[in-house]
Amino acid sequence: MQSSNIGSLSRLQKLIKELNKKDVYPVIICGSFTKHNCSLRGYLSDTELTLRNAEFRIRVEIANWDTVRNKLSVALYTGEEKLVQNMVTPNPQGTAQHEFRITPMATNFLTGYISISNDNLPLDNKWFFSIPPRKKIKVLIAGRHPEDIKFIYNALISSDTTVVKPEPCEIEQLDYYKMSDFQVLIFSNIDTLKDHQVIRLKEALKSGSKIVLFPGVDCTPKRFNNLWPKGFHFPKWEKTLSSFKTYLVLKGYDRNHPIFKGMWRKEITSEFSSARFHTVPAFSITERTPPLITFSDGKPFLIEIRDHGKTIGMLFATSGSDSWSDLQYKGLFPALLLRAVTYLTGQNLTRTNIFVGDTIIIDPGNAAIPSEFTITKPNGNISYFHFDRSSGKLKFYDTDEPGLYTIRKGKKITSYIAVNIQPEETDGKFLLPEDLIEKTNLKDKLLWLDVTSGINTNNANLFSVISLELSHLFLIISLVLIAIEMYLSRINKIS
Structure with missing residues (x-):
């Protein structure tokens, strides 16, 4: 068996637990074999x-x-x-x-x-x-100033063969666009919208559009919270952190999330933590807004926004311009943004x-x-x-x-x-006694039998529990056999 066969939720683990409930102890036999595979x-x-x-x-x-x-x-x-x-x-x-x-x-x-x-x-x-x-992905980028749009636009057209079609739009021109025509709507440095724009944005969400949000230097937590958390289920902006002794960097990420699968073959590269952040907006986290990437201090950087179990957008806890960090000059920025867009539009493998x-x-x-x-x-x-x-x-x-x-x-x-x-x-890694000890936490009772070297007793705790249980069993069996022998001898004597 391989190491993955005895995970905490595996059938083997459940089988061992069920057998233990009936006072049955499984014996795992390890024989000599060649790994010709x-x-x-x-x-x-x-x-x-x-x-x-x-x-x-x-x-x-x-x-x-x-x-x-x-x-x-x-x-x-x-x-x-x-x-x-x-x-x-x-x-x-x-x-x-x-x-x-x-x-x-x-x-x-x-x-x-x-x-x-x-x-x-x-x-x-x-x-x-x-x-x-492959399908065309229409993206509208709305910003307060050209600087709020430039880096995002360049990231989305980083390859001249991209099927992502970004459309830049300053906030004053937003009324000229039909939001529901775009699969993704990116708002950069925007914390206020007119009432009719809010209505149109909600209609676009109902038709399947998604939101990607970047706060910015002109945003305030009060105005931001009055628009995005109140109307669109985004997390609250609690405070702005700055004046760090050292720059913050990206540290942790959700390895199981689809947006990161295949991004790194094994371990994350140095490119992941190369960006430096000197100003960070701190957002609250709930079950509806799980963080996908965190900063080195544990604060969320990339957050997936859900409403009634459905993903409606992404929040980047940094500015779309280079005013708060140098992320926009790193290769990670276009890679993350493109993956976020393809994930939100369903175009992910x-x-x-x-x-x-x-x-x-x-x-x-x-x-x-x-x-x-x-x-x-x-x-x-x-x-x-x-x-x-x-x-x-x-x-x-x-x-x-x-x-x-x-x-x-x-x-x-x-x-x-x-x-x-x-x-x-x-991966060619086979089950060892150490794997059993680590993953069963000594709660499950079993015997590891190596036919080439006898019973493995490398870990006294695991096997002493079993030997104690078995010694009691052997004692009971011996007493029963003695009683039967005495009974039979008495019957023979009477006969």
């Missing part, structure tokens, strides 16, 4: 969805579990058609990287898989992908690329009938979604099989979802 995992980047007519890069990592070099083929398929094949030779117990380039389709999903040569574990020899069609055990969630739309939607699993079985009345979303939980899941509305295919095994299943 190579595994595959892939990486996709959301940012590339914003590029028009550009090749899409699919990066894969092949892990060699064996103690010798293995030469194997790695191939790219769309449907069942092989497009290209190459050879890789990962080092013993090492990895090899490979990259495929493919041009996504303009109007349809691009689906397929990467495959390596079959070996002992066929489930980790394929990695499926589903790339949605985490919606179409998930892992075994994850829930497939789709929005049927206000006019749709939930029963019209069906989902076809890789084995061909057709199922229906569960309608969650609280969120208005359709949910499908039975993603136990890797492969491509097809979603239909009536007879029309609306999307494809690629489901892959968990990344932890491909």
